[in-house]
Structure formats: structure tokens, C-alpha cells
Amino acid sequence: MKSSARILATFLAATLTAAAGSPPMDFYAAVAMTKAQKNSSTPTDSGLYRREADGRWVHFGPRILGIGSVAAQPGHPAVLLIASADGVVRSTDAGRTWRKTTGWEVLDVRSIAFDPLNPLQVYAATQWGPIRSDDAGANWTPAHAGLAKLYSQTVIADRTRSGRVLIGTEDGIYESADAARTWTRVATSPATTVLRLAQSGANGQLLLAGTQHRGAWLSRDGGLTWQQTDPASATANLYAAALNPHDAAVMAVGGWNAGVRVSNDGGATWTDRTAGLPVKHIFVLAFDPVTPGRLWASTFEEGTFYSDDLGRTWHEGGLYGAYGFDYIFIPAP
Amino acid sequence: MLTIHVKTRLCDVFFRLPMTPFRISALLIMAAATLVGAPADPAPLPLSLSNAEISRRFQERREDLIRSAIANLNPADLSKGSFLDVTAALQRGERPADALARLARLNEPAPTGNMFWVYPMAALLATAGDRLDAASQARIAELWRTYWPSRGDTENHWMLYYSGLYIAAQSRPGTGPEQWFNGRSAEENMAEARGYIEHWMRVTTAHGQGEYDSPNYIGEYVAPLSLLAGWAADPAFRLKARMMLDYVLYDYAIEQLNGQYAGAHSRVYPRQVLQPGRVTSSSIGWLAFGLGDRQPGAQALLLALSGYTPPPIIERIARAADRPYVNRELKRTRWRMRNAGPDAxxxxxRQTVPVYKYSYVDRDFILGSSQGGLLQPIQQQTWNLRWRVDQPLDASNTFFAVQPYSSPHEGTMFFGEAWDTVTDLIVRSKADYDSPDKLASGSPHEQVFQHGAALIGLYDLPPGTRFPHIITLFSRDLRNVVEDASGWIFAQGGPVYIAYRPLAPGEWKPNDWTGHLAGGAGGFISAGFKEWGTGHRCYVSGAPRNGYVVQVAPVRDFASYAAFQDAIRVLPLRTAVAPVAEVVFTSLDGSVLHAKYGATPAINGLPVDYGSWPLFESPSGSSARGSRKLDLRHGPERYQLDFESGTITQTVATP
Structure with a gap:
């Protein structure tokens, strides 16, 4: 999904600086603590948690309900944008201070994607329609033109072509070639709600989508055409989709009652790798850009887990009780 | 009861008068009246509806609420008293030390109430900001800087949040971004807040209210509007807020029975379904118009503190004797995020669906309905019958039917949660949402149609329906329930006769929520359910294609219960359940009503014209769709609210 786009952007940045040594990366999880939510419409805690070197998760940034993700400006990691129910919240000093940069009209922001080739250009998927910023998130404008239905929760900025954006809506995948000023439906995408979009960091032509009731979909031509993949999960609600930035052939999807499913042959075959997890309900998956091959999985309320052998064995990673929305890797400022 | 209260006061005065010939004569007349068999409780003196008397009584009730709020503070127990109780004390300059001590406790540790912290804190700042001690001021300033209150996910949440933010920012002029949780200056916060509030006013007065006619959530609109009506510094904005209060209170007054909010409701909690008098709307109705029984309430208290006075014409309308009348209203559903459907x-x-409300308002009952369907995500009451009771607080004077429905389709229509978690997360605060026994629910398989005092409900439950049955509640307050050989079920609720004709047979089941609620889930309904949740009966039918006809009439119109039953039995009625449910019924007023599932209903052969449904239409008020105007009438009086120009026009026609 968009986390992949960010992983990709940050990975590229990391690659560029590799000569100077391995760049430090911060690992964030956007979650709501719902496990202990009783007699209440609000979770006991929510927001962004950052994983410390010792494995502890520490709350980061403002405590706002409904935080879906966070994004960092490529090349300027001190500029952070939080996607929240209250709108977009921006920091220009690595999280020391924050400012809401959207008005009352913007709500339920679920994901944010910077254009890796034009870091001033940002897109956000909201459940009431996408929005766009031309100044790195300081100001925003609606970006609805051409959309049949406005609901969206996942967006990626094509890392291979500036100004090209793909968004998952209630009506399938839409594409924009003009920085979200106009949208066109991708004809071969499934006519259902697209829950997660991801672009490969190893091969920009490779994209993966998780959908509601229609399973996993794969594109090998940069999102121009899509084909369903993994017949075993063909009717599942897949909330998670991830592509290994170190190996284009390796990918994973996960969903409700679908567990974790992985492919190491570019989507030709898929294998269930749920054994060892406490539940089969998966909301987020991400390949670690720092530790090649490591796969992170967020279960519904039963914690975060990671695997270094593509899901054959899993290790507890904390955040018990969390309902996860996204994993984000960002270069440390 | 206020009427008795006034009478008592006059008698007290009378008996304190000197013993004059006039007084002696009067006493003799009173004694004679009693002796010759006049009612032991003579007819109450008519309540004066003059402007002066209405205003005087309102001020008395207002004072009563404020005084009792201040009395809630207890220096020996600093756990007692709300933010608004503190505000009341500081506004009056009474017991400031107690108030400040309680305030310090309330703000420690950091708040968790989100918008429910914002609006009383704003009221406190606006009312008594200059009476706070240095410690309180510092703590409040720190909280505005560090505590990020969510604005929530409903329109009432947003109104509470933005009205509070507006007044709080106004109360802290010139404060910069670094002094606010969201990094925006006081002026920026005021502009954002005003933008939303004016948007809500525009949409409501043009397309109808989203959380319409909720006995519970009316308070969450009265409170923010009171805040603005009381303390917005901009006179034009303050006037608009007052006008919206007039609007919301009229909306209540035109559809209430002795203070009880009746008709179709957008949102109502289980206890409120069964004890419809014990709700926020009743506390507001008592304060604003003296209707029903006295009930304190936070929202009513804020209304009292604000200085707003309802225009007297609304109390005159609320107490109007020229019932019955028909009241039609146009509302809208909560905004539909996805799965909006072809009717959106x-x-x-934003996407929504119009809600067509119809109420028949008699002096002894109100039968009110909406068209059915998914009009709200939770807590919808599509129709109900309410009859007059003298002590409405604990009465269960209600009759209605429901098809209990829950689904991820419905949940994701209105909420941002995932398909697989939305029902679970709703149930964590609304325990009955996913229960087969629930008594408030929208249903996509339901169509309701009403004309006068007759109502037809039709259902078409597809295979796989989660709770494939219809529940009709026969409350414990109903008397003389008779299953007649004709197929009609007759009942009497106070001064109202009820005739109910199911299209398909059902069975009687007790309505006992004890087991359902044994886990205590649901903050609003975790206690006391034995008092209100038992003793009722439900008529439950599992027929997939089904429906019912309801005809009600005041007892006063018939010589006897038997006469009513005779009149019902001879009414022409044709019903079918295949291929779809269908009814052709000639009601007591002679109208031929034709309803067929999936088709537009007809009255005397003419389809109901939903396209021209007005925002308001009754003998007392009218508002055209999209007009942004509301025209109230009572006798020669007119009171016109024009939200486009922000003006009120009052006229009295001369003969």
C-alpha cells in the first residue's frame, strides 16, 4: 500500500546514503488500542507508536483519535504528515510541534503519499474523497474530479513517473496522470472497495492490491492492467498487501480470516503462512527495509509479530491489543 | 405539574387574604361546589399564555435549575459537581471557593472527554473566565495547549466541538498557535469553527437535520447553540444561533405530548424507547416551556445559563388546543460514506437520503412515522404511538414495531471501520445493536406509510436475513389486549384505542432484557434494566413477507371499547403476502390506503408525492424545501425566521 510507497521512497533515500553507512530508520505503527475498549465508543489509546531499539513501542506525536498513517517528505524527514480523523496534522521539526493544516471540511484521512520525484506534491486518501497538496502538506484542496464514488483509504504516488497517482476507491482503482487533478478508472480493476495498494521498491512496474470481497490483485505494468491472483483468497477481505523492496518476486497479503499469505515467485503461487500467529485476522503487513526479508504483521487486537523466514516462524513484536492500520518506516531525522 | 403548582399558589394567596365579604362568599361557593358532587379535583385554572406570564414562568424554572446546579457542589466531597455546576456557581458569584476546588479536581488528571470537555470548558471561560484563580487559569491554558480533544464522528459531536472551540478561542483572543493543541491561532480556530457551524445551519435549514428529532441528542444541539446564543461576541452570529435554537425547539414543540417527544426518531436508546419520558428532550421541554415533569439535565442547565429566552409563540404552539393536526417534516439521514445506494x-x-416524516398529533396521542429503510446507522425508531399520561416520567406509553437489523453493510455505510470489525466495535458502546431482541433499528426490508391515524408497515425479508422476524411491542402500560377472531388485536393505551392487524401470524414472547444485558455491556443500559426492561410483551412473527395495519383513535370518539372494535371490524381490508406484502385498507376517516412493498403508496388512488414534501408543514409552521426560512403561526401571530438574511420578523395581524 502507501506504506510500500513510503518504504520505497525511504529505501531509495537510504540507498543513496548507503555509502555513508546504514542509515538509521524509524519504524512507526498507526494503531488504535481497541482490545480493552468496553462500554465505550472510543479506544483506550490510539495514535502513532515508534519502535525503540530495545523493542519497546513508545507513543509518538499528538494523541488524536483515528490516526491512520504518517508520511515523511522525501529528502526532508523532519517534515511529517499525520493522517487522522481530525484531518492532516503536520510537523516541520520532526514531531516537536504540530499543526493541523486542513479545515473542517477534511476528515477521516487514512493514508498520505508524497510524490518521490516531486517532494512538494502530496496526496491523501480520505473516506470522503481524496485531497491534494502542492506545498508539502501546508495547504490542501479537494481532488475529486472524475471519481464516481469518493470513498478512498489507500493511495500511492508512482515512483517511476512524477504526477502519476493511483487511488483505491469504493469503485475500484482510479489513475491520475496530472497530480490528482483528474481521475480515470482503471478498467481492469475490480469493481469493489480497494483496501490497500502497494508498489514494489524493487520493480516499479509491479503493484499489488488487497480488496473487499475480491481478494488480491496484481499489476505487472505499473497499474495499467490488473489480474486477480491467489485463487485461495479470491473472495476474502484483504486489508494488507506488501512487496519486498529487496526482492521483486516476494510479496504478501493478509486479511480477515485469511491469515498471512506469501508468494516468492512473483504471485504465481501463494502459501498460507498463518501458523504461529494467534489469529487469522491480519490488517497490516510490511517488509522491513532495514532488515532484508523481515516481514511484519499486525493482527486484530492480538499483537504485532515478525518473521525472518517469510512466515515459517513468527516472533512476538509487541503492541498487544492494537487494531493496526499501517506500518511506516521513515529515515530518522 | 405546573398547572397544579400555579393553582396551589393561587389558593395559598387566597387563604392568606383578610376575611372580607368577598372572601367569605368565595369560600361558600367553593364549599358548595364540593358538596354537590363537583370533581374533588376541580378543573385547573387555565394557564395564562400571555408573553409576560410565559416569560415569568420560564425565569422561575431557569432560576430553579441554576440554583439546584449550584447546590450540587459539596465542599466536603469534591467528587460532586460538573463543569457546568461550577460554571453556574461562578456565573452567580456564589461559593467560588467550592467551585474552584471542584474545578481543580475535574481537570486532573488530563481530560478524556473530547468534545464533551470542550463545550463546558468554553462555557466556563466565557461565563466566568475573569473569576478563575491563577492556578485554574494556568491549568486550563495548559490543557488547551496539550490536550487534543477529538471532534468525534457525528454532527452532534462536531457541533459541541466547534461551538466550544469558537467560544474558547474567543475567550482567549490573540493566543498564538503555540498555545493551542492543534497549532492554530485563536483567530484560525474561530474561523474554522464558524465555517462548520454556518455550514451545519445552511444544510439543516435547507435539507433538514441529520440527527433529527432525537429525544436524547436534541440536547447535543441545544447545548452548542446555547453556548453561541449566550456568548458569541459577534451579534450576527449570536442571533443566528438564537434563531437555530428557536428552530430546534419548535421542531420539538410541534411533535410532543405533555413534553414527551413523539414521532419517528433518528436515534433513541433502549431505555428511552421503553420510558420515553425519561429523556433529555423532556428536561429541555420542561425548562423551555414548562411541559411534563421537572428533570434536571446538563444541556438544559446550559440553556438556562445562556440567557436565551424562547419566543413565547413556541410555548403557545406547544400548548395549542386546536389539535388534531398533521405535521410533516423533511429530514435527512446521517451522511453516507459508502454503500450510499440508488436513493442517495x-x-x-456528501451523500444522504431524504427522510419523510409524518405525524398525526392529537391532544391524547401522537402517531408518527418515517418511511423506513436505513435512515441511521443505529438506534433508529421508524414509527411509534405515544399516548397522553399525566405523569410521563416513568410511563411506558409506547407502541411500535421493528425489524431488528444489523450488518456490516449498514455499519460501513456510516462508519469508517472495516467490514469485518464494524459490528463488533459498534456493539462495544451500543450493546443492543447486534441483538435479535433490539427495539430500535432501521431496516432495509421495511416500508412504512401513514395517513392520519392509520399506519401500514410492510416487510420483505430475503433469505439469509440475520434476524428474520418482526417485533411489535405491547408495553406493560397497555390495557385490555384482545385477540379478536377477526384477526385484529385490540388494546387500550390510556385515552387511546389501538387496533393492530398482522398480515401473518406471530407468537407472544416476553420482552425481558435481563439475559441480554447480563454482561453489562453498553454504558447507557448497564443498570436498572429490571425496572424498565421487563413486564412487556412482544408479538413476534417470522414470516418473511409480512406487515401490519395500525389504526388508532381517541377513546372520546367512541361510546365504548366494544364500539371501537365494532367500527374496526367493518372497515374494508384486503391483505396479501405474495408475491409481496400488500394492503388495501379503508381507514376510520374513510380514506382508502393502498400500500404494496416496493411501490409508492397511494391515498384514494393518488400516489403519495414525496417529491414535494416540505421541510415543515403544519397549522403552526411551514418551511419549503431549500428555503432556509421557517414561518411560525399561532392565531394572528407570525414569527418568521429567515436564515438567509439572518433576520426575525414578528407580526400580529389586526382584525
């Missing part, structure tokens, strides 16, 4: 319309970039 767009208002800006």
Missing part, C-alpha cells in the same frame, strides 16, 4: 442524493460532496 448529494449535498455538496
Amino acid at each position: 442524493i448529494r449535498v455538496g460532496d
Whole structure:
């Protein structure tokens, strides 16, 4: 999904600086603590948690309900944008201070994607329609033109072509070639709600989508055409989709009652790798850009887990009780 | 009861008068009246509805609420008293030390109430900001800087949040971004807040209210509007807030029975379904118009503190004797995020569906309905019958039917949660949402149609329906329930006769929520359910194609219960359940009503014209769709609210 786009952007940045040594990366999880939510419409805690070197998760940034993700400006990691129910919240000093940069009209922001080739250009998927910023998130404008239905929760900025954006809506995948000023439906995408979009960091032509009731979909031509993949999960609600930035052939999807499913042959075959997890309900998956091959999985309320052998064995990673929305890797400022 | 209260006061005065010939004569007349068999409780003196008397009584009730709020503070127990109780004390300059001590406790540790912290804190700042001690001021300033209150996910949440933010920012002029949780200056916060509030006013007065006619959530609109009506510094904005209060209170007054909010409701909690008098709307109705029984309430207290006075014409309308009348209203559903459906319309970039409300308002009962369907995500009451009771607080004077429905389709229509978690997360605060026994629910398989005092409900439950049955509640307050050989079920609720004709047979089941609620889930319904949740009966039918006819009439119109039953039995009625449910019924007023599932209903052969449904239409008020105007009438009086120009026009016609 968009986390992949960010992983990709940050990975590229990391690659560029590799000569100077391995760049430090911060690992964030956007979650709501719902496990202990009783007699209440609000979770006991929510927001962004950052994983410390010792494995502890520490709350980061403002405590706002409904935080879906966070994004960092490529090349300027001190500029952070939080996607929240209250709108977009921006920091220009690595999280020391924050400012809401959207008005009352913007709500339920679920994901944010910077254009890796034009870091001033940002897109956000909201459940009431996408929005766009031309100044790195300081100001925003609606970006609805051409959309049949406005609901969206996942967006990626094509890392291979500036100004090209793909968004998952209630009506399938839409594409924009003009920085979200106009949208066109991708004809071969499934006519259902697209829950997660991801672009490969190893091969920009490779994209993966998780959908509601229609399973996993794969594109090998940069999102121009899509084909369903993994017949075993063909009717599942897949909330998670991830592509290994170190190996284009390796990918994973996960969903409700679908567990974790992985492919190491570019989507030709898929294998269930749920054994060892406490539940089969998966909301987020991400390949670690720092530790090649490591796969992170967020279960519904039963914690975060990671695997270094593509899901054959899993290790507890904390955040018990969390309902996860996204994993984000960002270069440390 | 206020009427008795006034009478008592006059008698007290009378008996304190000197013993004059006039007084002696009067006493003799009173004694004679009693002796010759006049009612032991003579007819109450008519309540004066003059402007002066209405105003005087309102001020008395207002004072009563404020005084009792201040009395809630207890220096020996600093756990007692709300933010608004503190505000009341500081506004009056009474017991400031107690108030400040309680305030310090309330703000420690950091708040968790989100918008429910914002609006009383704003009221406190606006009312008594200059009476706070240095410690309180510092703590409040720190909280505005560090505590990020969510604005929530409903329109009432947003109104509470933005009205509070507006007044709080106004109360802290010139404060910069670094002094606010969201990094925006006081002026920026005021502009954002005003933008939303004016948007809500525009949409409501043009397309109808989203959380319409809720006995519970009316308070969450009265409170923010009171805040603005009381303390917005901009006179034009303050006037608009007062006008919206007039609007919301009229909306209540035109559809209430002795203070009880009746008709179709957008949102109502289980206890409120069964004890419809014990709700926020009743506390507001008592304060604003003296209707029903006295009930304190936070929202009513804020209304009292604000200085707002309802225009007297609304109390005159509320107490009007010229019932019955028909009241039609146009509302809208909560904004539909997805799964909006073919019936959705767009208002800006939001989608909604019109709600067509119809109420028949008699002096002894109100039968009110909406068209059915998914009009709200939870807590919808599509129709109900309410009859007059003298002590409405604990009465269960209600009759209605429901098809209990829950689904991820419905949940994701209105909420941002995932398909697989939305029902679970709703149930964590609304325990009954996913229960087969629930008593408030929208249903996509339901169509309701009403004309006068007759109502037809039709159902078409597809295979796989989660709770494939219809529940009709026969409350414990109903008397003389008779299952007649004709197929009609007759009942009497106070001064009202009820005739209910199911299209398919059902069975009687007790309505006992004890087991359902044994886990205590649901903050609003975790206690006391034995008092209100038992003793009722439900008529439950599992027929997939089904429906019912309801005809009600005041007892006063018939010589006897038997006469009513005779009149019902001879009414022409044709019903079918295949291929779909269908009814042709000639009601007591002679109208031929034709309803067929999936088709537009007809009255005397003419289809109901939903396209021209007004925002308001009754003998007392009218508002055309999209007009942004509301025209109230009572006798020669007119009171016109024009939200476009922000003006009120009052006229009295001369003969």
C-alpha cells in the first residue's frame, strides 16, 4: 500500500546514503488500542507508536483519535504528515510541534503519499474523497474530479513517473496522470472497495492490491492492467498487501480470516503462512527495509509479530491489543 | 405539574387574604361546589399564555435549575459537581471557593472527554473566565495547549466541538498557535469553527437535520447553540444561533405530548424507547416551556445559563388546543460514506437520503412515522404511538414495531471501520445493536406509510436475513389486549384505542432484557434494566413477507371499547403476502390506503408525492424545501425566521 510507497521512497533515500553507512530508520505503527475498549465508543489509546531499539513501542506525536498513517517528505524527514480523523496534522521539526493544516471540511484521512520525484506534491486518501497538496502538506484542496464514488483509504504516488497517482476507491482503482487533478478508472480493476495498494521498491512496474470481497490483485505494468491472483483468497477481505523492496518476486497479503499469505515467485503461487500467529485476522503487513526479508504483521487486537523466514516462524513484536492500520518506516531525522 | 403548582399558589394567596365579604362568599361557593358532587379535583385554572406570564414562568424554572446546579457542589466531597455546576456557581458569584476546588479536581488528571470537555470548558471561560484563580487559569491554558480533544464522528459531536472551540478561542483572543493543541491561532480556530457551524445551519435549514428529532441528542444541539446564543461576541452570529435554537425547539414543540417527544426518531436508546419520558428532550421541554415533569439535565442547565429566552409563540404552539393536526417534516439521514445506494442524493460532496416524516398529533396521542429503510446507522425508531399520561416520567406509553437489523453493510455505510470489525466495535458502546431482541433499528426490508391515524408497515425479508422476524411491542402500560377472531388485536393505551392487524401470524414472547444485558455491556443500559426492561410483551412473527395495519383513535370518539372494535371490524381490508406484502385498507376517516412493498403508496388512488414534501408543514409552521426560512403561526401571530438574511420578523395581524 502507501506504506510500500513510503518504504520505497525511504529505501531509495537510504540507498543513496548507503555509502555513508546504514542509515538509521524509524519504524512507526498507526494503531488504535481497541482490545480493552468496553462500554465505550472510543479506544483506550490510539495514535502513532515508534519502535525503540530495545523493542519497546513508545507513543509518538499528538494523541488524536483515528490516526491512520504518517508520511515523511522525501529528502526532508523532519517534515511529517499525520493522517487522522481530525484531518492532516503536520510537523516541520520532526514531531516537536504540530499543526493541523486542513479545515473542517477534511476528515477521516487514512493514508498520505508524497510524490518521490516531486517532494512538494502530496496526496491523501480520505473516506470522503481524496485531497491534494502542492506545498508539502501546508495547504490542501479537494481532488475529486472524475471519481464516481469518493470513498478512498489507500493511495500511492508512482515512483517511476512524477504526477502519476493511483487511488483505491469504493469503485475500484482510479489513475491520475496530472497530480490528482483528474481521475480515470482503471478498467481492469475490480469493481469493489480497494483496501490497500502497494508498489514494489524493487520493480516499479509491479503493484499489488488487497480488496473487499475480491481478494488480491496484481499489476505487472505499473497499474495499467490488473489480474486477480491467489485463487485461495479470491473472495476474502484483504486489508494488507506488501512487496519486498529487496526482492521483486516476494510479496504478501493478509486479511480477515485469511491469515498471512506469501508468494516468492512473483504471485504465481501463494502459501498460507498463518501458523504461529494467534489469529487469522491480519490488517497490516510490511517488509522491513532495514532488515532484508523481515516481514511484519499486525493482527486484530492480538499483537504485532515478525518473521525472518517469510512466515515459517513468527516472533512476538509487541503492541498487544492494537487494531493496526499501517506500518511506516521513515529515515530518522 | 405546573398547572397544579400555579393553582396551589393561587389558593395559598387566597387563604392568606383578610376575611372580607368577598372572601367569605368565595369560600361558600367553593364549599358548595364540593358538596354537590363537583370533581374533588376541580378543573385547573387555565394557564395564562400571555408573553409576560410565559416569560415569568420560564425565569422561575431557569432560576430553579441554576440554583439546584449550584447546590450540587459539596465542599466536603469534591467528587460532586460538573463543569457546568461550577460554571453556574461562578456565573452567580456564589461559593467560588467550592467551585474552584471542584474545578481543580475535574481537570486532573488530563481530560478524556473530547468534545464533551470542550463545550463546558468554553462555557466556563466565557461565563466566568475573569473569576478563575491563577492556578485554574494556568491549568486550563495548559490543557488547551496539550490536550487534543477529538471532534468525534457525528454532527452532534462536531457541533459541541466547534461551538466550544469558537467560544474558547474567543475567550482567549490573540493566543498564538503555540498555545493551542492543534497549532492554530485563536483567530484560525474561530474561523474554522464558524465555517462548520454556518455550514451545519445552511444544510439543516435547507435539507433538514441529520440527527433529527432525537429525544436524547436534541440536547447535543441545544447545548452548542446555547453556548453561541449566550456568548458569541459577534451579534450576527449570536442571533443566528438564537434563531437555530428557536428552530430546534419548535421542531420539538410541534411533535410532543405533555413534553414527551413523539414521532419517528433518528436515534433513541433502549431505555428511552421503553420510558420515553425519561429523556433529555423532556428536561429541555420542561425548562423551555414548562411541559411534563421537572428533570434536571446538563444541556438544559446550559440553556438556562445562556440567557436565551424562547419566543413565547413556541410555548403557545406547544400548548395549542386546536389539535388534531398533521405535521410533516423533511429530514435527512446521517451522511453516507459508502454503500450510499440508488436513493442517495448529494449535498455538496456528501451523500444522504431524504427522510419523510409524518405525524398525526392529537391532544391524547401522537402517531408518527418515517418511511423506513436505513435512515441511521443505529438506534433508529421508524414509527411509534405515544399516548397522553399525566405523569410521563416513568410511563411506558409506547407502541411500535421493528425489524431488528444489523450488518456490516449498514455499519460501513456510516462508519469508517472495516467490514469485518464494524459490528463488533459498534456493539462495544451500543450493546443492543447486534441483538435479535433490539427495539430500535432501521431496516432495509421495511416500508412504512401513514395517513392520519392509520399506519401500514410492510416487510420483505430475503433469505439469509440475520434476524428474520418482526417485533411489535405491547408495553406493560397497555390495557385490555384482545385477540379478536377477526384477526385484529385490540388494546387500550390510556385515552387511546389501538387496533393492530398482522398480515401473518406471530407468537407472544416476553420482552425481558435481563439475559441480554447480563454482561453489562453498553454504558447507557448497564443498570436498572429490571425496572424498565421487563413486564412487556412482544408479538413476534417470522414470516418473511409480512406487515401490519395500525389504526388508532381517541377513546372520546367512541361510546365504548366494544364500539371501537365494532367500527374496526367493518372497515374494508384486503391483505396479501405474495408475491409481496400488500394492503388495501379503508381507514376510520374513510380514506382508502393502498400500500404494496416496493411501490409508492397511494391515498384514494393518488400516489403519495414525496417529491414535494416540505421541510415543515403544519397549522403552526411551514418551511419549503431549500428555503432556509421557517414561518411560525399561532392565531394572528407570525414569527418568521429567515436564515438567509439572518433576520426575525414578528407580526400580529389586526382584525
